[in-house]
Amino acid sequence: MVDQARTPRKLRLWEALALSVGMMGPTLAMGLNGAGVAAAVGPAVPLVFLLGLLGVALVGYGFWRLTQHFNHAGSVYALAGATIGPRAGFFGGFALLGTYLAFLTCTLAATSVFMHVLLQALGLHSTGPWITVALAAAVGVSILNSRDTRLTARTLLAMEGVGIVALLVLTAVILGRTATGTAPHDQTFDLSAFAPHGNGFGAIMAATVFAFLSWAGFEACASLGEETDNPRRNIPRALAGSVLLTGILYVVVMFAQTIGFGTDGAGVEAFGSSQSALSTLSEQYIGTWFGLVITFTALTSAFAAALSSSAAAARMVYALARDGFGPKALARTDPRTGAPTTATWVTGAVAAVLCSVMQAFGSAAFDTYYWYATVGVLCVLVAYAVAGVGVIVFTLSGRGRVRRWELVIPVAGICYLAFVFLKQSTGQAPPYTYFPWVAAAWCLAGAAVVLFAPDLTRRIGGRLAEELRASGTPAAETAAAAS
Numbered sequence: 001m002v003d004q005a006r007t008p009r010k011l012r013l014w015e016a017l018a019l020s021v022g023m024m025g026p027t028l029a030m031g032l033n034g035a036g037v038a039a040a041v042g043p044a045v046p047l048v049f050l051l052g053l054l055g056v057a058l059v060g061y062g063f064w065r066l067t068q069h070f071n072h073a074g075s076v077y078a079l080a081g082a083t084i085g086p087r088a089g090f091f092g093g094f095a096l097l098g099t100y101l102a103f104l105t106c107t108l109a110a111t112s113v114f115m116h117v118l119l120q121a122l123g124l125h126s127t128g129p130w131i132t133v134a135l136a137a138a139v140g141v142s143i144l145n146s147r148d149t150r151l152t153a154r155t156l157l158a159m160e161g162v163g164i165v166a167l168l169v170l171t172a173v174i175l176g177r178t179a180t181g182t183a184p185h186d187q188t189f190d191l192s193a194f195a196p197h198g199n200g201f202g203a204i205m206a207a208t209v210f211a212f213l214s215w216a217g218f219e220a221c222a223s224l225g226e227e228t229d230n231p232r233r234n235i236p237r238a239l240a241g242s243v244l245l246t247g248i249l250y251v252v253v254m255f256a257q258t259i260g261f262g263t264d265g266a267g268v269e270a271f272g273s274s275q276s277a278l279s280t281l282s283e284q285y286i287g288t289w290f291g292l293v294i295t296f297t298a299l300t301s302a303f304a305a306a307l308s309s310s311a312a313a314a315r316m317v318y319a320l321a322r323d324g325f326g327p328k329a330l331a332r333t334d335p336r337t338g339a340p341t342t343a344t345w346v347t348g349a350v351a352a353v354l355c356s357v358m359q360a361f362g363s364a365a366f367d368t369y370y371w372y373a374t375v376g377v378l379c380v381l382v383a384y385a386v387a388g389v390g391v392i393v394f395t396l397s398g399r400g401r402v403r404r405w406e407l408v409i410p411v412a413g414i415c416y417l418a419f420v421f422l423k424q425s426t427g428q429a430p431p432y433t434y435f436p437w438v439a440a441a442w443c444l445a446g447a448a449v450v451l452f453a454p455d456l457t458r459r460i461g462g463r464l465a466e467e468l469r470a471s472g473t474p475a476a477e478t479a480a481a482a483s
Helices: 013-024 026-032 034-041 045-066 076-083 086-121 130-145 149-180 201-213 218-224 231-261 265-273 277-285 288-322 341-360 365-397 404-425 435-452 454-470 475-482
Strands: none
Touching (some): 013 026, 013 149, 013 288, 026 034, 026 149, 026 288, 045 076, 045 365, 045 404, 076 086, 076 218, 076 365, 086 341, 130 288, 149 288, 231 277, 288 341, 365 404, 435 454
16 A cells, blocks of 8 residues: 655755746747847847846846755745844745736736637637636646656646747757758858847847746755755756756857848848747748648647746745745645645646736736736846845855855846846837836835734744754854844
């Protein structure tokens, strides 16, 4: 007979990495984020993504450094709580919870968008409301995340793996045909795509904001710190691997897309105005059947991103409830799998309600995706900045034996985050002018809890310190959490 109370098996490195890759949704990002860059800077798209990778690396350094010492289901909540203090930890964790809930909502809508596109491509014209697919997806991700976390990780790997393989096939064909002179419209293998093409430094850096969005969610694996084998080694490696592997993929695929359309005026215009760049290139370079494959992989990538967002959101809710913020029921885990099942279903229900409200007010699935994605990105910028301050405080304290010269890295990362936030908050057309206020309201709600519930903050700090000590963190390194 199987022991139903057995200890859940620990995740491996690649399984933790899968959560971050799933959150970013490479296939989804590659299909949507290149056109905006092309419209802004012409054929310099690969250069922008290369610089975007450097910006994300500056931000990712803080997570990489801190997860070498602290591992907790609360991610930023614990990283900032252990370094700056419980107030900052709660504030950063609350901001990140807003990100995960917004990302879960927008990816449910994206799943509906690509399901509709796929049905149309197959000649099956569905007239049902988009909310039907979104609600079904919400139930699906909640069921999967209520089971063994290893199943979630493997599902994510399979879904994103298919999409990445398809991207690589398309990329190889484009590079081969442009290099051999057999491209459909005489496009050429043009390395000048890595040059500024007359764009000033300010224009290039402004365009990196679009690229940065492709990496949003790279830190998701940090929420698996309590479920991963040897987390002080594997979580930092998963973080670095997720940024580096997707970074290489993004730069190469964006180069292929740029030369695939062509670096001349007509090609740039076609790329910048394309609503489905990968599908268009697939049809031109391989055939209509491969366009269907790419559309299917975009659908699976959207569902995988929802699955990853659900897992991360549930663990954040679980971590906060375990430390006293929220009903105790949200801190329950399945004794067989270790998954926070109640928190999983609650976060899924919240996202389903938010989608339903958008449907009730007549919003399209495409608008729902972009609106909630924008709110989520604005919240995650705040959470990333809090983590950056955490690594600065940790370095200055001398607790982690971090060399002082490394301070330049998180400082540069925070400056870049401020730049991205400014670009996302100004010069936008309605309704995007409202979203910074929505994100600010959510973050201020977290700040209000910190200011007006000091007893809760102290209780959270004490429990957080106990949890970090239980995970093997030295007492000297948990001092900030208990302060």
